[in-house]
Amino acid sequence: MEKNANIYIAGHTGLVGSALKRALLNKGYSNFVERTFAELDLTNQQQVFEFFLEYKPDYVFLAAAKVGGIVANNTYRAQFIYENLQIQNNIIHAAYLAKVKKMLFLGSSCIYPKNADQPIYEDSLLTDILEYTNEPYAIAKIAGIKMIESYNLQYGTNFLSVMPTNLYGPNDNYDLEKSHVLPALIRKFHLGKLLLQNKTDEIRKDLSALPIEQISGDADWSEIQNVLKKYGISLNGNSVSVKLWGTGAPMREFLYVDDMAEACAHVMEEVNFSDLITNPKEVRNTHINIGTGIDITIKDLAQMVKKIVGFEGEIEWDSTKPDGTLRKLLNVDKINQLGWKAKIELSQGIELNYKWYLNK
Secondary structure, three states, X not given: OOOOOOEEEEOOOOHHHHHHHHHHHHOOOOOEEOOOOOOOOOOOHHHXXXXXXXXXXXXXXXXXXXXXXXXXXXXXXXXXXXXXXXXHHHHHHHXXXXXXXXXXXXXXXXXXXXXXXXXXXXXXXXXXXXXXXXHHHHHHHHHHHHHHHHHHHHHOOOEEEEEEOEEEOOOOOOOOOOOOHHHHHHHHHHHHHHHHOOOHHHHHHHHHHOOEOOEOOOOOHHHHHHHHHHOOEEEEOOEEEEEEEOOOOOEEOEEEHHHHHHHHHHHHHHOOHHHHOOOOOXXXXXXXXXXXXXXXXXXXXXXXXHHHHOOOOEEEEEOOOOOOOOEEOEOOHHHHHOOOOOOOOHHHHHHHHHHHHHHO
C-alpha cells in the first residue's frame, strides 16, 4: 500500500476497526475516509454505493459487523444473519464497482465446524455442521469468504479474507447482555470487587458510564443489586460470588486486538490473492487464520482475570447453561509462513485491557 493511499476502514470506531487504524497510523498511513453509522448506514445499498463512487478508496478494511457473545448470537439470530449479509454484500460489490485496489474482509473463527479437528486448518471449512448458537453469524461470514473468492475469480479483483480468533482489547463491548466472554469476565469481576469492598459510589459510576438493561447509576440501590444478581454478581452476607455460564471446561484462544491489526496490515502490504491459490482448478479456502496457536480453558481464564482484577470473592459455574463449542484453536501455520506471529501474551493483554477499562 502507498503511504498516501486513500484508506477506508468500515467499522473504524469498534474493537477491530480502531485497532486497525492505530496500526496503520503507526506505519505512516494517514489518509483515512471515515464515516460513523449515523453518517453511513452500511446495510443500505444505495448509501454504500454512492459513498464508494464518490470517495473511491484505494484500500478497504471490512471490519464492520454485528457481533456479540453466545447469548446475543442465540437470541438475535435473524438480525445477525441479515445485517451481516447486508453489510458484506454492499461493501464487497461497491469495492468492485469503485475499482478498489485491495480489500481485506475480516471474518471469525466460528466459521469452522463444531467438531473440527484441532488445531483447525483453513481447509476444515464446510466439512461438517456448525455450532448451533452462532450458526446464523457463521453462515454470513462464510458467505463473505466465498463472495471474496468469487469476485476475485470472475472479476480479477485482489480481495483477501482473514479469520481472527477470539479478540479482546481497547474499545471492546462491555455490555453484559451482548459482550464476549473476556470483557464480560473483566466487568463482572470488577463489579464484584467493588460490591465486596462496599464501594457503592464506584458501582454507580460504572453503571452511569454503561447501564445494564437501562439500569444506570441513578437507579435505586435495590434495582442495581437486582440487575447485578441477574448477571451473576451476588452479595451473600459478607461474601460476593460471580456466577458464570457453563462448566468452564471449553478451551478458547484469545488474541490481543493490536496484534490482530498488525497481522492485517502485514497481509495487506505483503500478500496478494494469487499467493494463496494452491489448486488453480478448484480455488477454495484462500482465507487466512489469525491467532496465537495457544488456548486456555474458560475456567483457567476466569481465574487469570479474577487475579488481575483483584476480585477476592467466589466463582460459581452454572452447568445448566450451554458451553458452546468445546474447543476452537486455530492452526496458524499459514500466517506464520507469510511472515507474521503474535507477540502479546494473554496475561499481559488482559492487564492492558483492564487498565483501559478503568480509564474509560
